[in-house]
Amino acid sequence: MMTDLRELYQEVIIDHGRRPRNFGILTDANYHEEGFNPLCGDKILLYIKENNSVLEKLQFEGVGCAISMASASLLTETLQGKTVNEALEIFTDFSQFITDKIFSDRLGKLAILGGVTQFPARVKCATLAWHTLKAILDKNKKNSKIDLTRSAESHILSMLEKDKKSIGFRLSIKKTGCSGFAYVPTLIEKVTPTDIYFKTQNGLKVYIDCDILAFVSGLLIDYKDDEANLNIKQKRLFFINPHEKNRCGCGESFTIE
Numbered sequence: 001m002m003t004d005l006r007e008l009y010q011e012v013i014i015d016h017g018r019r020p021r022n023f024g025i026l027t028d029a030n031y032h033e034e035g036f037n038p039l040c041g042d043k044i045l046l047y048i049k050e051n052n053s054v055l056e057k058l059q060f061e062g063v064g065c066a067i068s069m070a071s072a073s074l075l076t077e078t079l080q081g082k083t084v085n086e087a088l089e090i091f092t093d094f095s096q097f098i099t100d101k102i103f104s105d106r107l108g109k110l111a112i113l114g115g116v117t118q119f120p121a122r123v124k125c126a127t128l129a130w131h132t133l134k135a136i137l138d139k140n141k142k143n144s145k146i147d148l149t150r151s152a153e154s155h156i157l158s159m160l161e162k163d164k165k166s167i168g169f170r171l172s173i174k175k176t177g178c179s180g181f182a183y184v185p186t187l188i189e190k191v192t193p194t195d196i197y198f199k200t201q202n203g204l205k206v207y208i209d210c211d212i213l214a215f216v217s218g219l220l221i222d223y224k225d226d227e228a229n230l231n232i233k234q235k236r237l238f239f240i241n242p243h244e245k246n247r248c249g250c251g252e253s254f255t256i257e
């Protein structure tokens with residue numbers, strides 16, 4: 001690399017390290033994750049506001065060396081407005097670039113960080129923000145696996161319309177005496193700190209406690225006639241869970257493999 005180009009790259013890293021972009025708490029984030037690099041002492045907290053699989057806002061806080069801060073700063077700039085899938089592709093490209101020096105056009109400005117490939121000790125500084133991002137994207141993937149049919153979505157939206165105080169729909173799980181767990185759908189007026197949410201196509205906010213994500217991954221929520229009670233002709237919500245093992249006779253509770 002020509003000397004003046006290398007100097008320019010260094011200047012950009014120093015500039016981003018000193019005046020990181022998108023720095024500070026993102027109060028309306030639906031994801032946040034902490035990353036720590038014990039080799040250098042770099043620490044970051046990455047915040048993402050994701051909506052319909054688009055990374056609408058990214059911000060971070062942290063302390064660390066110029067490379068770790070510049071890398072986090074460039075990450076927030078590069079991924080603004082990208083979809084979750086695009087972000088995953090850029091993560092893969094960036095990892096290959098830093099560890100195997102394979103360059104991809106998608107990297108754009110991130111090429112500036114290529115200099116660390118000559119300093120193996122600094123690779124962890126450059127990739128810290130990216131591994132933190134990956135942890136968030138993995139969480140998001142699990143989260144987005146819950147699906148609602150059109151009829152379930154419009155049923156819940158119309159309930160919300162009637163109940164002006166509620167801000168969204170929350171799905172939780174409770175232990176029941178019968179044979180294990182039961183789903184508890186409710187309308188909520190405020191969010192619990194451990195809640196994460198996702199938005200459906202028509203803007204319904206579905207809140208889930210992050211502790212139960214593993215239980216509800218792959219879940220489909222439907223709203224249809226209760227076939228066991230056809231004489232009353234009443235519709236209700238159905239929860240179709242691919243991980244369900246046993247359903248008790250009354251149909252209320254289930255266990256998970």
Ligand code: ZN
Nearest residue numbers: 040042065125
């Ligand atoms: Zn560092």
